Amino acid sequence: MNDESQTMVSLVKSGLTLLSLRRPVTAFLGRSTPSRKAILATSGLVTLSSALGQTTSTTSCTAGKMSYTTEIETGYLNADNAYDLDVELMSQPGFSLEQLMELAGLAVAEAVYQVLPPSSESKPRILLICGPGNNGGDGLVAARHLVFFGYECVIMYPKQSKKEHFVNLVKQCEDVGVTFIDEFPHTNEYDAIVDSIFGFSFKGAPREPFKTALEKMQEVQKKKPEFPIISVDVPSGWNVDEGDVAKTGFVPSVLISLTAPKESARSFPGRHFVGGRFLPPVLAEKYGVQMPPYPGVSQVMEITKPKSKGIDSSWEVEYAAYLEEKGAKEKENEVAAAASQPKSDKKDEENWEQQYHDYCVEKEARLAEEDARKRAAEKESSSS
Numbered sequence: 001m002n003d004e005s006q007t008m009v010s011l012v013k014s015g016l017t018l019l020s021l022r023r024p025v026t027a028f029l030g031r032s033t034p035s036r037k038a039i040l041a042t043s044g045l046v047t048l049s050s051a052l053g054q055t056t057s058t059t060s061c062t063a064g065k066m067s068y069t070t071e072i073e074t075g076y077l078n079a080d081n082a083y084d085l086d087v088e089l090m091s092q093p094g095f096s097l098e099q100l101m102e103l104a105g106l107a108v109a110e111a112v113y114q115v116l117p118p119s120s121e122s123k124p125r126i127l128l129i130c131g132p133g134n135n136g137g138d139g140l141v142a143a144r145h146l147v148f149f150g151y152e153c154v155i156m157y158p159k160q161s162k163k164e165h166f167v168n169l170v171k172q173c174e175d176v177g178v179t180f181i182d183e184f185p186h187t188n189e190y191d192a193i194v195d196s197i198f199g200f201s202f203k204g205a206p207r208e209p210f211k212t213a214l215e216k217m218q219e220v221q222k223k224k225p226e227f228p229i230i231s232v233d234v235p236s237g238w239n240v241d242e243g244d245v246a247k248t249g250f251v252p253s254v255l256i257s258l259t260a261p262k263e264s265a266r267s268f269p270g271r272h273f274v275g276g277r278f279l280p281p282v283l284a285e286k287y288g289v290q291m292p293p294y295p296g297v298s299q300v301m302e303i304t305k306p307k308s309k310g311i312d313s314s315w316e317v318e319y320a321a322y323l324e325e326k327g328a329k330e331k332e333n334e335v336a337a338a339a340s341q342p343k344s345d346k347k348d349e350e351n352w353e354q355q356y357h358d359y360c361v362e363k364e365a366r367l368a369e370e371d372a373r374k375r376a377a378e379k380e381s382s383s384s
C-alpha cells in the first residue's frame with residue numbers, strides 16, 4: 001500500500017470512528033433504558049417498581065398461602081371511567097367489540113398459561129363460568145385459545161346471549177372440542193376455574209343462577225385453598241369500585257384486569273395480571289392509567305411478585321451484574337453494527353468528505369510547491 005492509499009484508509013477509518021462514536025452513544029441511551037426496564041420487570045431480578053422509578057405499592061395480602069405485593073403501578077379505573085374508556089376505544093380509534101374481546105380473551109388465556117402451564121404429561125382441565133355480558137364473552141374467547149394452548153375446557157354458560165357474535169363464539173368453541181354444561185359441576189375433575197361471570201357492569205347483589213355459582217366457588221376455596229380461581233377483569237360479585245362490599249367472602253387467587261385495573265383491585269391480595277396491550281397512549285393519559293412494560297410478545301403482564309423475605313436483595317445483586325454485562329454487550333454490538341453500516345449519517349459523511357477534500361488540496365499544493373522547487377533547481381544548475 002503506498003502512502004496515499006494508506007492516508008486514505010486512515011481517513012476512512014477516522015470517518016468511521018466519528019460515525020461509531022456519535023451513533024452508538026445516542027442509540028445506547030435511547031434504546032437500552034426502556035428495554036432494561038422491561039427486562040428488569042420480567043426477569044424477576046429486582047423489584048419491578050424500582051425498575052420503573054415508581055413507588056412500590058404496599059398492597060399485600062394472602063391468597064392461599066402465598067402473599068403478593070403490587071410492584072408496578074398502572075393506575076385504576078372506576079366503573080364509570082371503565083365504561084367510558086370502552087366506549088371511547090370503540091369510537092375514537094374505532095376498535096370493534098369483537099376485536100377488543102378477542103384481545104381480552106387471549107390475555108386471559110395467556111395468564112392462565114402462566115398460572116397453570118400444561119405439560120407433555122398433563123392437559124389441565126379448566127372450568128370456565130361465563131356470565132350474560134361481555135365478561136362472559138371474554139371467557140368464551142379464552143376457552144378457544146386455551147384449547148390451542150393444550151388445555152381441556154368445559155364452559156358453564158347458563159344465560160347465553162342471542163347476539164350473533166356470541167352465537168359464533170359458542171360455535172367456535174364447540175368446533176375445537178369445548179363442552180358446554182348448564183349446572184355447576186363437581187370440581188374434583190378440574191384443575192382451575194375461570195370466573196368470567198361479571199365485569200365492570202355488575203350492580204347490586206348477584207342473581208341466580210350466578211349467585212349459586214359464586215357460592216359453589218367459595219365452597220371450593222374453603223375445601224381447597226390452593227385451588228386456582230382466576231377472575232376476569234373484576235372478581236364476580238365485587239362492587240367494581242369498592243370491592244367485596246357485600247361481604248361474600250369470595251376472593252379469587254388470580255385476577256386479570258383488562259385494559260387497566262379497576263378501583264376494587266386496589267385491595268386485591270392475589271396474583272394480579274394486566275391485559276391491555278392495545279391502549280392508545282392518548283387514551284391512557286386521558287384516563288390516568290399507564291401500560292406496564294409488557295414482556296416480549298405477551299398480551300399480559302403480572303404486576304405483582306411473591307412477598308418473601310430475602311428475595312429482593314439477591315435480585316438486586318443479580319440484576320446489577322446482569323445490567324453491567326448487558327450494557328457492555330449492547331455497546332459492543334452497537335459499535336460493531338455501526339462499523340458495518342454504510343455511511344448514512346449525512347453530517348459525518350460531509351465531515352469526512354471535507355477532510356478528504358482538504359487533504360487533496362493540501363497534497364496538490366505540496367506537489368506543486370515541490371515541482372516549482374525542482375524546476376527552479378534545474379534552472380539554476382543549467383544556468384551555472
Ligand SMILES: NC(=O)C1=CN([C@@H]2O[C@H](COP(=O)(O)OP(=O)(O)OC[C@H]3O[C@@H](n4cnc5c(N)ncnc54)[C@H](O)[C@@H]3O)[C@@H](O)[C@H]2O)[C@H](O)CC1
Nearest residue numbers: 100101133134135199200201202203205206207233258259
Ligand atoms: N376494553 C376492555 O377492557 C374490554 C372488556 N370487555 C369485558 O366486558 C366487560 C364488561 O362487559 P358488560 O357487558 O358491560 O358487562 P358485564 O359482563 O360486567 O355484565 C353485564 C351483564 O350482567 C348482568 N348483571 C349485572 N348485574 C347483575 C346482578 N347483580 N345479577 C345478575 N346479573 C347481573 C347484566 O344484566 C348484563 O347482562 C368487562 O368487564 C370486560 O370483561 C370486553 O370484552 C370488551 C373489551
Ligand SMILES: [K+]
Nearest residue numbers: 197198232234
Ligand atoms: K369476573
